[in-house]
Amino acid sequence: xxxxxxxxxxxxxxxxxxxxxxxxxxxxxxxxxxxxxxxxxxxxxxxxxxxxxxxxxxxxxxxxxxxxxxxxxxxxxxxxxxxxxxxxxxxxxxxxxxxxxxxxxxxxxxxxxxxxxxxxxxxxxxxxxxxxxxxxxxxxxxxxxxxxxxxxxxxxxxxxxxxxxxxxxxxxxxxxxxxxxxxxxxxxxxxxxxxxxxxxxxxxxxxxxxxxxxxxxxxxxxxxxxxxxxxxxxxxxxxxxxxxxxxxxxxxxxxxxxxxxxxxxxxxxxxxxxxxxxxxxxxxxxxxxxxxxxxxxxxxxxxxxxxxxxxxxxxxxxxxxxxxxxxxxxxxxxxxxxxxxx
Amino acid sequence: xxxxxxxxxxxxxxxxxxxxxxxxxxxxxxxxxxxxxxxxxxxxxxxxxxxxxxxxxxxxxxxxxxxxxxxxxxxxxxxxxxxxxxxxxxxxxxxxxxxxxxxxxxxxxxxxxxxxxxxxxxxxxxxxxxxxxxxxxxxxxxxxxxxxxxxxxxxxxxxxxxxxxxxxxxxxxxxxxxxxxxxxxxxxxxxxxxxxx
Numbered sequence: 001x002x003x004x005x006x007x008x009x010x011x012x013x014x015x016x017x018x019x020x021x022x023x024x025x026x027x028x029x030x031x032x033x034x035x036x037x038x039x040x041x042x043x044x045x046x047x048x049x050x051x052x053x054x055x056x057x058x059x060x061x062x063x064x065x066x067x068x069x070x071x072x073x074x075x076x077x078x079x080x081x082x083x084x085x086x087x088x089x090x091x092x093x094x095x096x097x098x099x100x101x102x103x104x105x106x107x108x109x110x111x112x113x114x115x116x117x118x119x120x121x122x123x124x125x126x127x128x129x130x131x132x133x134x135x136x137x138x139x140x141x142x143x144x145x146x147x148x149x150x151x152x153x154x155x156x157x158x159x160x161x162x163x164x165x166x167x168x169x170x171x172x173x174x175x176x177x178x179x180x181x182x183x184x185x186x187x188x189x190x191x192x193x194x195x196x197x198x199x200x201x202x203x204x205x206x207x208x209x210x211x212x213x214x215x216x217x218x219x220x221x222x223x224x225x226x227x228x229x230x231x232x233x234x235x236x237x238x239x240x241x242x243x244x245x246x247x248x249x250x251x252x253x254x255x256x257x258x259x260x261x262x263x264x265x266x267x268x269x270x271x272x273x274x275x276x277x278x279x280x281x282x283x284x285x286x287x288x289x290x291x292x293x294x295x296x297x298x299x300x301x302x303x304x305x306x307x308x309x310x311x312x313x314x315x316x317x318x319x320x321x322x323x324x325x326x327x328x329x330x331x332x333x334x335x336x337x338x339x340x341x342x
Numbered sequence: 343x344x345x346x347x348x349x350x351x352x353x354x355x356x357x358x359x360x361x362x363x364x365x366x367x368x369x370x371x372x373x374x375x376x377x378x379x380x381x382x383x384x385x386x387x388x389x390x391x392x393x394x395x396x397x398x399x400x401x402x403x404x405x406x407x408x409x410x411x412x413x414x415x416x417x418x419x420x421x422x423x424x425x426x427x428x429x430x431x432x433x434x435x436x437x438x439x440x441x442x443x444x445x446x447x448x449x450x451x452x453x454x455x456x457x458x459x460x461x462x463x464x465x466x467x468x469x470x471x472x473x474x475x476x477x478x479x480x481x482x483x484x485x486x487x488x489x490x491x492x493x494x495x496x497x498x499x500x501x502x503x504x505x506x507x508x509x510x511x512x513x514x515x516x517x518x519x520x521x522x523x524x525x526x527x528x529x530x531x532x533x534x535x536x537x538x539x
Contacts, residue, residue: 128470129469140466140469203478299490300490
């Protein structure tokens with residue numbers, strides 16, 4: 001027998017499209033912590049080990065990621081986001097450091113947005129970069145350690161941008177930005193950035209990104225992901241960067257494959273090839289590395305536990321195989337991380 | 343003593359009422375899909391007018407409104423969505439949206455509405471700190487989840503049921519009269535505050 005409860009007419013919450021209308025202040029964020037063990041047991045004076053990609057770098061220590069607090073509000077057509085991070089991942093490891101002492105907080109996003117029409121909006125302020133696949137927040141990455149492409153690309157771009165949605169399948173962003181990863185541009189804001197976004201079919205999104213300026217350099221990047229089935233996801237990131245005045249650069253590609261066995265457990269693999277270009281200015285030869293990462297995501301409500309194995313294989317002897325610092329081409333590590341999202 | 347007894351009766355009635363409310367939930371169809379349906383009869387307005395009122399209601403609040411007549415029974419369908427939230431101790435933010443479909447079928451002096459096809463689309467925070475839909479990760483509300491994630495999932499199911507009941511009640515009001523911004527508005531009443539009163 002059908003049972004209903006009677007609610008007064010007019011109790012209707014929202015039956016219109018799911019775009020958030022006027023909302024109160026939204027507070028969200030995350031907390032993360034990790035343990036990392038480099039099998040060589042090598043550790044430098046700063047406590048870091050072989051694999052030098054961003055975050056998860058402290059050897060054999062229960063280490064801190066960051067506390068990330070995000071404030072957001074939308075009233076009518078105007079909105080803002082204020083996104084702060086505290087802790088090693090959010091402070092000096094995210095490059096910028098407000099206090100200059102490696103212990104200050106870090107701004108991840110600080111911007112205002114105005115939605116002129118359903119298709120067109122403008123945003124101004126300090127924003128997470130539009131370039132690349134991985135991001136600073138651990139809630140946005142499947143793997144806990146990051147790729148070389150992420151580490152060597154921009155983290156944030158301050159600037160002003162306009163975005164236009166031609167349809168639900170095609171969009172374009174163009175903007176004027178400061179140099180990479182700075183609050184203030186002492187060269188005059190002059191970096192140009194653009195993004196073409198495509199959604200060919202349901203579940204497949206692709207972004208072609210371009211950013212250029214001096215002295216930041218020029219990067220072109222492809223980021224794409226396809227939720228092929230409910231359980232299987234495939235992602236790809238490829239990029240090429242050139243520093244100005246023949247001062248080197250990088251190029252590389254990373255493939256991401258993830259399979260969700262249930263809502264509580266997923267397994268993901270990342271395979272990356274990364275190449276440092278020759279730096280003609282300082283006469284530094286280029287080299288390359290291949291990195292293979294296998295990560296699990298165990299989800300319990302807002303908590304995600306990430307066990308991870310990683311092996312990096314360099315073209316040259318770029319790592320140390322023991323505490324005595326004997327050189328080797330390979331490095332491997334285990335990470336166990338916990339990320340709480342609220 | 344009498345007052346104490348009366349208070350006990352009131353308290354007992356309230357508890358039983360709340361328990362009854364907690365038990366109310368979606369019915370399921372032959373395929374095990376959640377459905378909220380009701381037949382409303384003894385409606386003393388023409389079939390065409392009911393169909394028009396249903397169409398107007400859906401056009402005001404939903405998308406993809408379609409009219410058809412299967413087996414000679416006029417039918418209006420539309421899809422809609424509503425947000426669901428994840429409550430935190432300091433505030434709440436959107437956890438996703440639930441999409442649904444509303445079907446209204448009309449016969450002489452009665453109609454039936456069916457709300458069904460509930461699908462949860464999760465949201466995730468992007469690189470700009472904003473929550474956006476995770477494309478291609480739709481989850482039908484009937485899906486069973488692991489024990490680790492059941493609490494939030496049950497909360498979303500409850501939100502969907504309460505929304506559907508409320509939607510049905512609003513629909514019933516609007517089936518009897520034209521609702522919405524496109525319907526004729528009453529002119530504002532004017533009164534005189536002059537001497538003669």
